[in-house]
Amino acid sequence: MSNRLSPFLAVMMALGFAFLYGPIASVIVYSFNASRLVTVWAGFSVRWYGELFANEQIMRAALTSFEIALMSATGALILGTATGFVLSRYRRFIGRYFFGALVTGPLVMPEVITGLSLLLLFVAMEQLFGWPRGRGISTIVIAHITLGMAYVSVVIEARLSAFDRSLEEAALDLGARPWKVFAVITLPLIAPALVAGWLLAFTLSFDDLVIASFTTGPSATTLPMVIFSSVRLGLSPQINALATILLVVVAAFILISARLVARTRRSAGS
Amino acid sequence: MAATIALEGVVKRYPGAVTTAVDGISLDIAAGEFFALLGPSGCGKTTLLRMLAGFERPDQGRIRIDGQDMQDVPPYARPVNMMFQSYALFPHMTVFDNVAFGLRQAKRPNDEIAARTTAMLDLVKLGALGKRKPGQLSGGEKQRVALARALVNEPKLLLLDEPLTALDRKLREETRFELVRIQQRVGITFLMVTHDQEEAMSMATRIAVMDKGRISQLGAPDEVYERPANRFVAGFLGSINLFEAQVRATAPGVLMLESAEANAPLSVADPRDLAMGTPITLAIRPEKIALGTQRDPQWVNALTGIVHGVAYRGEASDVEVALASGKIVRVTAANRDRRVGNALTVGQKVFLGWPREAATVLAS
Amino acid sequence: MNTLTRGDRWRRRAVIWLPYGWLLLFFLVPCLIVLKISLADQAMGIPPYTPLIADGQIQASIANYQFLTSDSLYFFAYGNALLFSAGATLGCLLIGYPLAYGIVRAPLAWRNALLLLVILPFWSSFLIRVYAWVGLLKGNGLVNNFLINIGLIHEPLALINNAFAVYVGLIYSYLPYMVLPLYATLEKLDPALLEAASDLGCRPAQAFWRVTFPLSWPGVVAGSLLVFIPMCGEFIIPDLLGGPDNLMIGKVLWDEFFNNRDWPVASAVAVVMLVLLVVPMGFLRRFLTSDRA
Numbered sequence: 001m002s003n004r005l006s007p008f009l010a011v012m013m014a015l016g017f018a019f020l021y022g023p024i025a026s027v028i029v030y031s032f033n034a035s036r037l038v039t040v041w042a043g044f045s046v047r048w049y050g051e052l053f054a055n056e057q058i059m060r061a062a063l064t065s066f067e068i069a070l071m072s073a074t075g076a077l078i079l080g081t082a083t084g085f086v087l088s089r090y091r092r093f094i095g096r097y098f099f100g101a102l103v104t105g106p107l108v109m110p111e112v113i114t115g116l117s118l119l120l121l122f123v124a125m126e127q128l129f130g131w132p133r134g135r136g137i138s139t140i141v142i143a144h145i146t147l148g149m150a151y152v153s154v155v156i157e158a159r160l161s162a163f164d165r166s167l168e169e170a171a172l173d174l175g176a177r178p179w180k181v182f183a184v185i186t187l188p189l190i191a192p193a194l195v196a197g198w199l200l201a202f203t204l205s206f207d208d209l210v211i212a213s214f215t216t217g218p219s220a221t222t223l224p225m226v227i228f229s230s231v232r233l234g235l236s237p238q239i240n241a242l243a244t245i246l247l248v249v250v251a252a253f254i255l256i257s258a259r260l261v262a263r264t265r266r267s268a269g270s
Numbered sequence: 271m272a273a274t275i276a277l278e279g280v281v282k283r284y285p286g287a288v289t290t291a292v293d294g295i296s297l298d299i300a301a302g303e304f305f306a307l308l309g310p311s312g313c314g315k316t317t318l319l320r321m322l323a324g325f326e327r328p329d330q331g332r333i334r335i336d337g338q339d340m341q342d343v344p345p346y347a348r349p350v351n352m353m354f355q356s357y358a359l360f361p362h363m364t365v366f367d368n369v370a371f372g373l374r375q376a377k378r379p380n381d382e383i384a385a386r387t388t389a390m391l392d393l394v395k396l397g398a399l400g401k402r403k404p405g406q407l408s409g410g411e412k413q414r415v416a417l418a419r420a421l422v423n424e425p426k427l428l429l430l431d432e433p434l435t436a437l438d439r440k441l442r443e444e445t446r447f448e449l450v451r452i453q454q455r456v457g458i459t460f461l462m463v464t465h466d467q468e469e470a471m472s473m474a475t476r477i478a479v480m481d482k483g484r485i486s487q488l489g490a491p492d493e494v495y496e497r498p499a500n501r502f503v504a505g506f507l508g509s510i511n512l513f514e515a516q517v518r519a520t521a522p523g524v525l526m527l528e529s530a531e532a533n534a535p536l537s538v539a540d541p542r543d544l545a546m547g548t549p550i551t552l553a554i555r556p557e558k559i560a561l562g563t564q565r566d567p568q569w570v571n572a573l574t575g576i577v578h579g580v581a582y583r584g585e586a587s588d589v590e591v592a593l594a595s596g597k598i599v600r601v602t603a604a605n606r607d608r609r610v611g612n613a614l615t616v617g618q619k620v621f622l623g624w625p626r627e628a629a630t631v632l633a634s
Numbered sequence: 635m636n637t638l639t640r641g642d643r644w645r646r647r648a649v650i651w652l653p654y655g656w657l658l659l660f661f662l663v664p665c666l667i668v669l670k671i672s673l674a675d676q677a678m679g680i681p682p683y684t685p686l687i688a689d690g691q692i693q694a695s696i697a698n699y700q701f702l703t704s705d706s707l708y709f710f711a712y713g714n715a716l717l718f719s720a721g722a723t724l725g726c727l728l729i730g731y732p733l734a735y736g737i738v739r740a741p742l743a744w745r746n747a748l749l750l751l752v753i754l755p756f757w758s759s760f761l762i763r764v765y766a767w768v769g770l771l772k773g774n775g776l777v778n779n780f781l782i783n784i785g786l787i788h789e790p791l792a793l794i795n796n797a798f799a800v801y802v803g804l805i806y807s808y809l810p811y812m813v814l815p816l817y818a819t820l821e822k823l824d825p826a827l828l829e830a831a832s833d834l835g836c837r838p839a840q841a842f843w844r845v846t847f848p849l850s851w852p853g854v855v856a857g858s859l860l861v862f863i864p865m866c867g868e869f870i871i872p873d874l875l876g877g878p879d880n881l882m883i884g885k886v887l888w889d890e891f892f893n894n895r896d897w898p899v900a901s902a903v904a905v906v907m908l909v910l911l912v913v914p915m916g917f918l919r920r921f922l923t924s925d926r927a
Contacts, residue, residue, distance in 0.1 A: 006838075009739065012732035013748075019729065020755050020809065023766035026776055030769065040779070083653040092285075093650055101919065102657045105665075108915040110867020112884045113904045116891060117664030120901070124667055146660040149653065170358035172345040173323055174423065175375035178642050188362050207759045210869055214891070224761050231765050231874060235772075243762040250758045258750055344642075 024247060031240035048237040049245075055238060058226055065206050065223040068137055072144035073202035079145060080152025080197055085182075087153065088160040106150040115214030118143045122215065135217030143215040144208065148201030155200065159193035160186075196257050203250065274459055275299040275322070275427055280331035282317050291317040293483030294331070299427075299476075304453050304460045306474035308467060310506065314483040315463045319429050322461065323352045335426055346375070351420035352429040355436070357412045359404035365415050366391070366400035372423040390422040393452065410441050417449075421456060430462040434469055446472050467507045471495060479503045497630055504553050504632060511559075511599050512632070513552040517544045524626060527552060531597040536571050539626040551632040556602040558628040561589060562621050563613075569623030575599065577618045591620055665908075672698055672901035683898050698902035708886065708903065712910065715882040718797070718872075719865035722804035723858050726812040729805065730857065734816035735846075738823075749817060756810035764803055764874050771799050771875070795877035803871040808861040815860060815921075819853030820846070852921070859918040863911055883907055 031049075035042035052058060083103055090096070106114060122132055122139050132139055167189070171181040187194075209224035216222070223242075230236055275298070282292040292314040299305050307315040320326045322333060324345035333340045335349060351372065359368050369390055373383045391397050394414040404412060413436065420428055433449065434442045450473050453460050464470050470477050471491035479486045479494060479502075487499040498504035501512065515529035515536060520543055527536040529552070538552055565572060575591040578598055582605075589601045599622060614620070673694040674683040702708045737748045755763060770776045771793040778790040793799060823846065831841040869884040876882070883903065891900040 009732060009736045013736035013740075016729055016733035016736075016809075017751060019806065020752070023763065023770055023806065024755060024758070026770060027762065027766045037774075040774075079653045079656055082649050086650050086653065090646070090650060095654070099650075099654055099657075102654075102661060104919045105657070105661050108863055108918050110864055110884065110907065110911070112867045112869055112887050113668070113908060114664075116887065116900060116904055117668045118660065120667045120671055120897070121660070121664040142660060146656070149656070153653075164356055164358060166354040166356050166358035167360060169323075169325055169345070170352070170354055170419075171360070171371070172325075173348075173350070173352045174372035174419065175346045176371075177344075177346050179645060180375075185360060203757050207761070209761055210888075224759070227759075227761050227765070228870070231761075231768065235765075235769055239762075239765060240769075243759065243765065246762065247758050251754060254750065254754055254757055258746075262746070
């Protein structure tokens with residue numbers, strides 16, 4: 001393909017990126033606005049950042065969200081890696097086809113249905129077994145693990161499918177037992193995918209409003225819930241400040257993991 | 271001859287596959303042999319190799335190594351190592367760590383690991399590259415690391431899966447000699463799988479030619495080439511001309527034949543005493559046919575035809591000659607003189623001939 | 635791998651059954667419960683629905699489903715969800731295709747950076763991206779202020795709480811999901827095909843319509859499904875950007891559940907939504923797993 005962009009394409013791309021980044025940029029710019037009115041510029045100020053950190057409700061929710069995301073990403077990573085491994089390595093076992101169908105379920109299911117169905121399950125379980133007693137962090141974590149593991153498994157399976165099977169066979173052939181092969185050969189080689197999968201699950205959990213709203217109880221309020229109710233009441237420069245912080249953190253995460261992936265691609269490039 | 275490797279009626283079917291991958295193979299391989307499994311892709315040679323390594327399990331039959339049944343022995347516990355076609359070098363480990371991997375798994379003492387790994391790297395002439403990662407090696411170096419990594423464990427059997435295919439042509443020819451030298455030095459039994467007949471013939475002491483999951487012929491390279499047992503082997507190892515013929519008469523050690531395709535009486539050295547009229551297939555390799563612009567009165571088998579096509583290859587030329595019957599005979603003529611401008615032209619009349627001993631009779 | 639010791643076999647079983655069991659319990663069973671509760675009646679108490687089996691008899695009724703057909707609100711909300719999603723999918727395609735195509739044709743050194751730029755918003759908070767549009771579109775928002783300042787308009791335009799805002803929100807939020815599969819298929823396209831087309835007398839535009847576009851069809855389908863399905867269940871966008879006339883079924887389900895506390899009707903809404911989406915979901919599943927075969 002001749003590496004020349006036609007003027008039409010170049011303009012379309014510029015417009016596309018402007019469309020993607022314009023709104024985000026406006027949020028960031030107005031987080032430094034001195035005025036309470038989010039949409040009228042009145043000079044540079046960082047006061048909303050100060051107020052944000054003084055806002056106990058938001059800080060508490062952020063901590064809760066962080067805690068939930070940490071646990072669900074870790075759980076999703078373990079279950080998702082196992083799933084990806086099973087799908088790409090275990091060709092035959094009873095119910096394999098059904099398993100494959102089940103894994104993609106949470107990926108294609110609309111969030112409102114996932115949230116509703118999990119809530120109904122938790123209620124039914126509480127009735128039958130007395131567990132979980134009420135809903136809160138633990139039920140959100142279970143819900144987020146279910147969602148996250150599906151995403152992680154896609155990432156891991158893609159990596160494992162591209163993985164040269166004979167590397168594992170060579171290790172077996174040289175006397176390493178299957179469990180050891182996984183630890184010494186497979187895991188180190190898919191490490192970037194593990195990091196990417198964990199980050200993906202973390203972000204999904206940290207960002208989720210719908211599923212968490214269904215599966216939470218009075219004890220746990222996550223950050224998206226606070227943002228949502230505050231946005232419903234009207235715009236607030238504190239939310240702009242919060243959004244800016246989140247965007248910067250996410251961008252940093254992405255850049256780090258992109259470099260990680262690029263580096264391993266180079267070292268594994270054979 | 272004490273067989274170290276014994277295959278007894280080994281069968282492997284893959285679920286869902288129409289054909290049987292390996293269809294009842296029995297084979298003994300002696301200690302110290304360099305054995306080759308030769309065949310086209312899909313003939314079952316790789317499956318057989320993987321069963322020996324322990325990656326696949328035979329549906330029927332037994333595999334024994336030094337008399338010990340391997341049926342329930344997992345790959346990591348077998349006294350067998352493999353050199354993979356892709357080499358399968360661990361990209362996140364150095365050359366040294368790759369080679370030392372098996373010894374570490376066997377929990378050898380550290381100084382022994384260091385000594386044996388270093389010695390093996392020296393043997394394959396990679397002593398200076400121990401600290402490199404596989405990504406920093408050339409194709410030939412990778413190949414030698416893969417060999418060293420397998421050999422250092424001193425297995426009873428080394429499996430080589432298409433060991434030279436990934437190398438370029440020139441390196442491949444040099445490596446053939448190198449592999450044979452190393453094999454003789456270490457004295458380990460080598461079993462190689464290849465689809466390249468030249469590779470098999472130039473390195474192996476014995477060759478099993480495989481077709482559709484069975485062994486078509488087993489023998490030393492020259493036996494398999496000069497006395498192919500059947501059409502498949504004859505055609506797979508180089509090119510060959512086949513004549514359908516009937517036995518016209520027999521003399522001691524000689525069959526007199528007539529062939530509508532050849533348009534001339536033929537004779538071949540063969541000890542069998544076949545009845546008159548028995549249909550046989552006569553096979554003759556292109557390089558064994560003499561070609562001339564005049565008839566040589568000494569030729570026993572002499573045919574006449576016209577040149578149909580010429581392909582100049584440098585050291586020799588391949589000539590297609592059309593006989594009166596329409597049959598095309600292929601002849602390889604060595605280019606002995608430096609005459610530029612080929613003497614043969616398409617449509618020219620030529621004479622072909624060969625001695626009785628040059629051809630062979632195929633069983634089927 | 636068939637030759638395994640007993641310990642290995644146990645570990646293998648654990649590796650299979652841990653995620654399998656999890657998904658059965660936390661994905662399949664919940665779906666069945668939704669189906670079950672959609673057949674129950676609303677009741678006072680906790681949980682607010684009648685049991686399926688009472689007095690040894692199965693108490694299933696299709697009353698909730700009949701209710702859905704009796705009120706035009708639901709019909710309207712389902713139709714709106716499908717309509718908005720289809721329109722926004724088309725919008726994503728129109729914006730996303732040139733973007734993906736442009737990235738593929740950009741110099742190699744730029745390609746990864748540009749792709750990263752597309753992915754970046756997709757990782758950032760969904761809610762905040764919708765929030766950004768509230769700030770842009772509302773009566774005294776940035777767009778209106780800008781247009782008034784340059785004198786183009788004198789009265790603020792009604793940009794929010796209408797269908798326009800919903801379309802903008804949907805397209806904006808789901809655009810990256812469209813670009814990624816398009817990019818993946820376009821990138822795999824052999825450049826020699828375009829050279830061959832040009833060699834055989836195709837002008838660049840013809841070559842695009844006769845070679846590139848037909849070959850990128852799998853990416854178009856995958857991307858469209860990938861955005862269409864979640865759009866249909868969308869709640870946040872119609873809630874924050876839509877008006878009372880722009881109900882989508884995801885919002886109806888939410889309201890039914892949180893405001894009316896009518897769990898059986900919410901379940902019935904969910905079941906009908908699943909039935910409507912089962913065909914596209916099946917197709918999407920095939921696309922997600924097609925590399926696996």
